[in-house]
Amino acid sequence: NAGVTQTPKFQVLKTGQSMTLQCAQDMNHNSMYWYRQDPGMGLRLIYYSASEGTTDKGEVPNGYNVSRLNKREFSLRLESAAPSQTSVYFCASSGAGARDEQYFGPGTRLTVT
Amino acid sequence: EDKVVQSPLSLVVHEGDTVTLNCSYEVTNFRSLLWYKQEKKAPTFLFMLTSSGIEKKSGRLSSILDKKELFSILNITATQTGDSAIYLCAVASGANSKLTFGKGITLSVRP
Numbered sequence: 001n002a003g004v005t006q007t008p009k010f011q012v013l014k015t016g017q018s019m020t021l022q023c024a025q026d027m028n029h030n031s032m033y034w035y036r037q038d039p040g041m042g043l044r045l046i047y048y049s050a051s052e053g054t055t056d057k058g059e060v061p062n063g064y065n066v067s068r069l070n071k072r073e074f075s076l077r078l079e080s081a082a083p084s085q086t087s088v089y090f091c092a093s094s095g096a097g098a099r100d101e102q103y104f105g106p107g108t109r110l111t112v113t
Numbered sequence: 114e115d116k117v118v119q120s121p122l123s124l125v126v127h128e129g130d131t132v133t134l135n136c137s138y139e140v141t142n143f144r145s146l147l148w149y150k151q152e153k154k155a156p157t158f159l160f161m162l163t164s165s166g167i168e169k170k171s172g173r174l175s176s177i178l179d180k181k182e183l184f185s186i187l188n189i190t191a192t193q194t195g196d197s198a199i200y201l202c203a204v205a206s207g208a209n210s211k212l213t214f215g216k217g218i219t220l221s222v223r224p
Contacts, residue, residue, distance in 0.1 A: 031210040042216040050210055100145045100205040102212060104155035
């Protein structure tokens with residue numbers, strides 16, 4: 001039982017390049033989330049998916065797109081990376097039972113030069 | 114717009130001290146308040162609070178919620194260097210599953 005996994009762990013991009021961050025969970029959770037974390041800013045929600053087939057914008061969605069591929073997987077795409085997107089990205093999931101408790105993946109550290 | 118404010122933003126204590134971390138919130142349709150600990154990796158869950166006045170305890174950590182005054186505190190007694198971390202407070206509200214996070218409190222425990 002791996003919980004929430006994310007790939008890659010680290011990535012360096014040049015301005016204008018694109019990439020997709022992958023996230024998968026094996027806890028049969030309905031809801032999945034993408035956050036970014038910058039120093040002194042806490043966690044800010046980019047996009048979330050309350051259930052398979054739905055996605056909604058969070059607090060800071062500009063410059064990102066998401067795909068809820070199936071119940072297990074939720075990907076985050078940067079179409080044209082900008083230095084302002086340098087950050088640590090966390091994926092999380094939550095499900096039945098303690099519904100509000102979110103479980104986090106190990107994070108992806110992204111640098112855009 | 115939902116708002117979660119944590120204070121202080123950072124503090125430095127010595128091993129053995131007791132610390133109190135604060136979290137206040139303004140949200141519509143409050144559902145629960147959660148505390149997470151974050152060391153140099155992903156946040157890990159500490160407590161979820163839904164009712165006023167009921168203390169949750171885990172070892173040297175405890176937390177309580179006041180829904181009338183809209184705040185929560187996280188207490189850590191007999192601090193150890195391993196308690197050094199960022200402590201995040203988050204609130205769940207409304208009908209959706211989103212959490213609103215505060216900016217976090219950076220705690221440094223010196224030997």
